[in-house]
Amino acid sequence: MAKYSGGTGAIAQSWKNQPIATSVLRLWLGLTWVYAGWNKATDAGFLNQASPHYIGAQLAGYLKTSPISFILRRMIEHAQLIGWGTMVIEFVIGFAILAGFSMQLMSLAGFGLSAVLWLSATWSVKPYFLGSDTAYMVLWAALFFLVRDAAKGKRNSSVISDLTERRNFVRLVGVGVAGIAASLAGTKFRARVATPEAGSSITTVASFPVGSTMSFTAADGSPAVLFRTAAGVFAYSAICTHQGCTVAYDSGSHLLACPCHGAQFDPSKNAAVVQGPAQSPLASIKVAIKGANIVQI
Numbered sequence: 001m002a003k004y005s006g007g008t009g010a011i012a013q014s015w016k017n018q019p020i021a022t023s024v025l026r027l028w029l030g031l032t033w034v035y036a037g038w039n040k041a042t043d044a045g046f047l048n049q050a051s052p053h054y055i056g057a058q059l060a061g062y063l064k065t066s067p068i069s070f071i072l073r074r075m076i077e078h079a080q081l082i083g084w085g086t087m088v089i090e091f092v093i094g095f096a097i098l099a100g101f102s103m104q105l106m107s108l109a110g111f112g113l114s115a116v117l118w119l120s121a122t123w124s125v126k127p128y129f130l131g132s133d134t135a136y137m138v139l140w141a142a143l144f145f146l147v148r149d150a151a152k153g154k155r156n157s158s159v160i161s162d163l164t165e166r167r168n169f170v171r172l173v174g175v176g177v178a179g180i181a182a183s184l185a186g187t188k189f190r191a192r193v194a195t196p197e198a199g200s201s202i203t204t205v206a207s208f209p210v211g212s213t214m215s216f217t218a219a220d221g222s223p224a225v226l227f228r229t230a231a232g233v234f235a236y237s238a239i240c241t242h243q244g245c246t247v248a249y250d251s252g253s254h255l256l257a258c259p260c261h262g263a264q265f266d267p268s269k270n271a272a273v274v275q276g277p278a279q280s281p282l283a284s285i286k287v288a289i290k291g292a293n294i295v296q297i
């Protein structure tokens, strides 16, 4: 058994005497997971409720197709926490795999996260091989079996000891701290989210004919929905008056629907509540046609 040399020595040691297949999988999966965490940390829209790629909006978008929509619906209420958690876990798995820490446990964690992403984000991708999450599940499973077989007969080399053995636990705390630090560091590189000032154009009249609906970011940076009917233009805040989830326009029912607890609002009746648990209508946002543009006033 290789002598434990601690610190960077242990990391370097973990790359020696392993099959080339293990090296390839560790390098690819480790770097990709670190990049996935960094990509989210530096995305100005990922945790911004007004952005179309806000984590809550992404989760709401998966509800119609995902077989685990009953779980995702509960996650939307805690979208910020889920976003931070996903980011940190991706960093932790990536760092741990590159460093050679608790690799059986981390491979299973990577498999689990890929499975959740498959059941939510890429479930509707057809044929299945066009979505990457199933491929990642297979890569994580392959790494798990490679690492498990290489560890057979060694002391403290099970999934359980990956978590409970003192040295492994201390290392996991270390990569956990590194994951949080990397997430916070990534936020410093976020591009500033541009919020339109009152009076600036939301869209042009020509590109927004009667009968149109669109989401936009209000002057205060919050999500909003714009409508144009024969009577003119009007807009509402997209923040649900129940517990603050982001509502979306359902072209089938012609209502603004909240994905969290099912509240519905009728945009043709001043966004009045059609279905609870919300008690009050959505806030109205003043908009008007000014020349060739539609503006918030």
Ligand code: FES
Binding pocket: 240, 241, 242, 243, 244, 245, 258, 259, 260, 261, 262, 263, 276, 277, 278
């Ligand atoms: S937040 Fe509960 S129904 Fe919208």
